[in-house]
Amino acid sequence: MEIFIKTVQLLLSLSILVILHEFGHFFFARVFNTRVEKFYLFFNPWFTLFKFKKGDTEYGVGWLPLGGYVKISGMIDESMDKEAMAQPAQPWEFRAKPAWQRLLIMVGGVLVNFITALFIFWMILFKWGESYVPVKSAQFGLHYHEVGKEIGLQDGDIVLTVDDLEVETTNDIAKFILLEDAENLTVKRGNQTVELSIPEDFDQTMIGQEVKNFAGIRFPTIVYKVVKGSHAADAGLQEGDSIVSVNGLSTVFFHELTATLKANKDSEIHLDVYRGDSLVSLNSQVSAQGTLGFNPAGYGKYVDVKIFKYGFWEAFPKGIDMGFDILIGYVKQMKLIFTKEGAKQVGGFGAMGKLFDGTWDWQKFWFNTGLISLILAFMNILPIPALDGGHVLFLLYEIVTGRKPGDKFMEYAQITGMVLLLGLLLFANGNDIFKAFIK
Template identity: 50%
Template sequence: MEILIKVSQFLLSLSILVVLHEMGHFIFAKMFKTRVEKFYMFFNPGFSLFKYKKGETEYGIGWIPLGGYVKISGMIDESMDKEQMALPPEPYEFRSKPAYQRLLIMVGGVLVNFILAFFIYISVLFAWGDAYLPAENVKYGYVCDSLAQSIGLQNGDKILELDHQKQVKYSDILTNILLNNPKTMQVERDGEMIDIAIPQTFVADLLSQSSKGFSMSPVIEPRFPLQPFVIGGFSKESAAKEAGIKKGDQILLVNGKDIEFFDEYLAYLQTLKGQTVVLTVKRDGEVHEISTKLSDEAKLGISLKPYNHFEFAAIEYSFLEAIPAGINKGVDKLQSYLKQFKLIFSSETKGYKSIGGFGTIASIFPGVWDWHAFWNLTAFLSIILAIMNILPIPALDGGHVMFLLYEIITRRKPGDKFMEYAQIGGMIILFGLLIFANANDIMKAFN
């Protein structure tokens, strides 16, 4: 069910982005009286799931959810309509329009994607505000995985600064390490401040770890105490439930041990795989001892009742306040993604190994339907789509823009035959990237 919800959110988000991106091309084409023959969401080789014709344009839905397209008369695009291009130009065709009009038609989709992202961020801040966990409010420190421990971090450390720059949000710490390449982190440990050097290889190690699977334990996450340990539910095959544990019970001790933090509880259970443990349980004011056997994975088959151990910060915005805040957030996300994009081409970080396809994109959506998360992710994907489309690769919008700028500057239009070859070359590059990204996803699925 969780996978279905993730995929459903991904497809809805993709549909919105594709339709509005293509609408950008469509609007400018119509503005300059250029004929649009087809307007499709998703691709339709062979047949369409749905189509109808209104005026000169056929509207439809294809069966391959990899994007969408508008087919503009007199334009060399993925349709490779050589017969039409062999005929004399018509006034309503793309190739007959002035270069500046063709340029606006081509950037229309990217422009809409950027505007859409800013609009969504403004709307989200106005509707939900901005809630976050301040780094200084992670009062019990962090649980550190093996990668974090390899650079000197310990469970319970409080990361307060990077290169002596105070970290405002917990969620920004790893992002800043990845994108801004700090050399040190300032950590509070047992009441004392210490400096920890961040090795040059750490970013590469982070990216390498992220490329190994869709779902991985965080490198650092807020530490929280075990108590109150109240049972919120059970798995399908729960040894604890079979032993008599009930929903609402509070577990006080495990084998008589009073464990302070949840990560310590999990680590202790790992030492008792397949063994019988004695749980001291509080129920309706009375204390009971119940024996149960751990699974071979050291699990009791229980879940905790949600409890908020941390104080979150929340900023609310009026509509007028949300406008500049939403634009600033969009600009920050744009700059952040451009920095991430640079990592792909770095020989040190080998970021290309972490490139993901449709599986990776779908996996970032939550397993429950959450409109707040959905719209935030859709806005970010809109920025990604805009940047990817404006890359100067033939067959992408950016490729057409590159040749149009060449034409405007030199006053020489590239020949149709050259454009055909460039389009074919660009499509080969794009299919190669598509195969590579989704092959990475397949490798993640088997890790």
């Protein structure tokens, strides 16, 4: 069921974004009286799931969910319609339009995706606001992934700065290390300040070990609510209990408990629990998912959670800032793709599907949709033939030089671009398959 929900969310998100992207091309084409022969969600080799015609345009839904397309008359595209291109140019065709109009038609999809992302982030902040935990307010400090401990970090430390960049949230630590070529950490350890060196290529170590959560807020393991009928209920856990050990291993902090439970899936364990001032011993079964069946009290009472609510117009500039911050971070990540470990992490539709939760959460759904919209905008504007950016590159050349690239050159460029994109598609999705079934 979880995989089904993730798949539905991914398909819905991509469908929205593909339709909007192609509408961007369609809109400018119609503004400049350019004929659009087809407008399709998904590709339709050999057959089409659904189609109808209105005016000069055939609208339809294909069966291959790898994107979508608009077929614009008089344009060399993935259809490679050489016969039509061999005929004299007609007034309604793309090739008959001035270069500046063709440029707007080509950037229309990217422009709409970019605007869509900013609009989504605006609405997210208006509807739900935003919240975060300043790391400096963490009463019990932070806990760290094992790769962090290899460079000297200890659970309970609070990272204050990465080089000269001030750390505000736990996500900042990994982000600065990966994207800013950082060399040093300034850490608060008890009442002392400690300097730690970041080894060369530590970012490759993090990527290679697929570190998802480099640091997290540390808080005590206190039971807030026991789920009825769960293993925790059967064992006799009660609200307010503080779990201090499992099978003799310390689990004073919640991240210690979760790690220990995952190591004891489908097993019976012995719990030591403080109930008030009394130490109580309990036995419990651990589920196949590595859980007992209770909700922890969380870190809310041990940290200063910053919560911000915005009015409709107040959220607008904040949404723009969020969009640009995410885009800049994504662009900086591109350098990691050209490293050995980074290339292994390139993912396709499987990786995109993992962005979504196994349960439906509208806030996360729209955030991920905004994120993917930015990614689509950026990837499509890359100067690669067969992408919008490739066409834009040739149009800019035409505008600057006054010379239009020949149809034969455009044909070969389109074929080259399609081969490159197909290779990237196979590589990215091959990585997903390798991780899912082999690794």
